[in-house]
Amino acid sequence: MHVSIVGSGYVGTTVAACLADLGHDVINIEVDEDIVATINAGEAPIHESGLAERIADHAGTRLRATTNYDAVRETDVTFLCLPTPQADDGSLDLAIMEAGAESLGRALAGKDDDHLVVVKSTVLPGTTEDVVAPILEAESGTPIGEGIEVAMNPEFLRMGTAVQDFLEPDKVVFGTASDETAAILRELYSPILERDGTDLVETDIREAELIKYANNAFLASKVSLVNELGNVAKAYGADAYEVLEAVGLDDRISERFMRSGLGWGGSCFPKDVNALRAGAREQGYEPELLDATVAVNDGQPRRLVALLADHVPLEGARIAVLGLAFKPGTDDIRKSRALDVIDALTARGADVVAYDPVAIENVRPDYPDIEYADSAEGALADADGAVVATDWPEFDDLSFDGMARKVLVDGRRIDVDEDALEVYEGLTW
Numbered sequence: 001m002h003v004s005i006v007g008s009g010y011v012g013t014t015v016a017a018c019l020a021d022l023g024h025d026v027i028n029i030e031v032d033e034d035i036v037a038t039i040n041a042g043e044a045p046i047h048e049s050g051l052a053e054r055i056a057d058h059a060g061t062r063l064r065a066t067t068n069y070d071a072v073r074e075t076d077v078t079f080l081c082l083p084t085p086q087a088d089d090g091s092l093d094l095a096i097m098e099a100g101a102e103s104l105g106r107a108l109a110g111k112d113d114d115h116l117v118v119v120k121s122t123v124l125p126g127t128t129e130d131v132v133a134p135i136l137e138a139e140s141g142t143p144i145g146e147g148i149e150v151a152m153n154p155e156f157l158r159m160g161t162a163v164q165d166f167l168e169p170d171k172v173v174f175g176t177a178s179d180e181t182a183a184i185l186r187e188l189y190s191p192i193l194e195r196d197g198t199d200l201v202e203t204d205i206r207e208a209e210l211i212k213y214a215n216n217a218f219l220a221s222k223v224s225l226v227n228e229l230g231n232v233a234k235a236y237g238a239d240a241y242e243v244l245e246a247v248g249l250d251d252r253i254s255e256r257f258m259r260s261g262l263g264w265g266g267s268c269f270p271k272d273v274n275a276l277r278a279g280a281r282e283q284g285y286e287p288e289l290l291d292a293t294v295a296v297n298d299g300q301p302r303r304l305v306a307l308l309a310d311h312v313p314l315e316g317a318r319i320a321v322l323g324l325a326f327k328p329g330t331d332d333i334r335k336s337r338a339l340d341v342i343d344a345l346t347a348r349g350a351d352v353v354a355y356d357p358v359a360i361e362n363v364r365p366d367y368p369d370i371e372y373a374d375s376a377e378g379a380l381a382d383a384d385g386a387v388v389a390t391d392w393p394e395f396d397d398l399s400f401d402g403m404a405r406k407v408l409v410d411g412r413r414i415d416v417d418e419d420a421l422e423v424y425e426g427l428t429w
């Protein structure tokens with residue numbers, strides 16, 4: 001099948017490379033010329049395991065990139081993989097989606113045969129039919145249903161395991177208005193749907209849009225609940241990890257997403273939970289539990305710093321922050337809890353020395369005044385205390401020999417030789 005993918009970021013690039021790998025002919029349409037040149041040179045514009053090989057294999061043949069939307073006319077299906085960021089008030093900002101839909105609609109004006117536009121970006125219920133479709137219709141001059149169809153196909157991949165998550169998903173969701181449209185998507189995804197373990201959900205467009213938000217809201221709330229239980233465990237002097245490991249043995253709960261500590265960050269959970277809260281309010285519903293999910297999450301970095309302050313007077317103290325990425329395996333620092341920890345430490349007068357194996361250069365522009373080390377041990381040298389903000393595997397079995405005071409507060413439950421420390425505190429254990 002001939003497929004165009006608008007937006008070549010984490011999702012668009014991964015989907016493009018994987019669909020090319022499955023045998024489709026794919027073209028990425030992207031405004032960033034560097035990304036276009038990188039893909040056409042056979043290289044990956046982002047770091048994801050298994051991505052570079054796939055782009056190298058297919059670039060120039062089944063995978064191409066361009067800045068020109070006219071390329072959509074050579075394709076049967078277009079996926080919109082554009083950013084759907086958070087506006088200043090927390091609500092969903094659709095400006096980029098609207099601009100992309102306009103360009104796509106204009107390009108489709110010159111197309112003779114039928115075209116399917118699939119929204120893959122995370123958007124609130126109603127966006128595909130009430131925002132994207134009317135723009136496509138107005139710009140192309142073709143009524144929806146008479147040459148252009150729309151569908152919604154949310155994406156559940158995680159950063160760091162994007163390729164594997166796309167090719168081996170738990171579920172694939174098609175939100176369509178007709179079985180003909182669903183059939184096109186079934187054909188496109190057929191190798192993925194045929195594998196054992198992939199559930200196919202076929203539903204209406206509005207439900208597909210909401211499934212994505214409900215999924216992320218559930219996972220974020222699960223971590224916040226685990227963190228609340230963890231805080232209670234800590235108050236009782238109990239180990240939350242032992243407690244929740246046992247709880248997770250209940251099939252109805254599952255042992256996954258049970259790691260308590262500093263909480264959730266990243267480019268998706270925060271913006272998606274906030275968009276759903278704002279959307280729910282707009283619909284006249286007060287999302288109290290989702291509000292609490294965010295409040296508990298926002299409290300964890302402050303709790304970590306308060307715990308450290310119990311052992312180290314922070315004013316003028318040299319404090320090592322280990323880990324800056326929002327989770328291990330990525331250099332993404334968007335809404336990383338580590339940044340809240342740094343803010344809280346500097347607000348209390350501490351001198352921060354930070355280390356991360358890959359994310360330092362992403363933090364430096366916004367935090368030019370803190371110190372950066374080129375190894376964990378370098379950050380720990382002469383430190384009066386340290387905190388773990390990201391559970392990078394390389395932080396297991398650290399040596400604390402160089403610390404001025406061997407105080408470690410762990411926000412992520414790394415493997416530590418507690419006997420090598422003067423003070424070891426876990427955030428929830």
Ligand SMILES: NC(=O)C1=CN([C@@H]2O[C@H](COP(=O)(O)OP(=O)(O)OC[C@H]3O[C@@H](n4cnc5c(N)ncnc54)[C@H](O)[C@@H]3O)[C@@H](O)[C@H]2O)C=CC1
Pocket residue numbers: 006007008009010011012029030031032035081082083084096099100103120121122123155156157158159267268
């Ligand atoms: N990053 C992730 O792990 C996941 C993201 N999502 C959702 O997928 C959507 C895309 O997210 P990401 O790929 O992370 O975003 P991203 O920011 O990594 O990539 C978006 C790309 O679109 C390009 N772009 C912006 N305006 C454009 C335009 N008018 N025409 C063509 N290209 C344009 C940007 O230059 C950028 O390369 C969002 O709705 C996000 O919530 C869903 C699941 C996972």
Ligand SMILES: O=C(O)[C@H]1O[C@H](OP(=O)(O)OP(=O)(O)OC[C@H]2O[C@@H](n3ccc(=O)[nH]c3=O)[C@H](O)[C@@H]2O)[C@H](O)[C@@H](O)[C@@H]1O
Pocket residue numbers: 122155156157158159160216219223256257258259260261262263264265266267268269326327
């Ligand atoms: O919509 C999205 O973009 C994606 O958001 C998340 O993926 P991602 O943000 O890449 O990262 P996760 O692995 O889900 O972790 C999110 C945050 O939760 C934290 N977390 C996760 C699990 C856990 O047990 N405890 C915990 O604190 C992580 O440290 C991280 O900060 C979802 O897992 C994906 O399914 C979804 O597609």
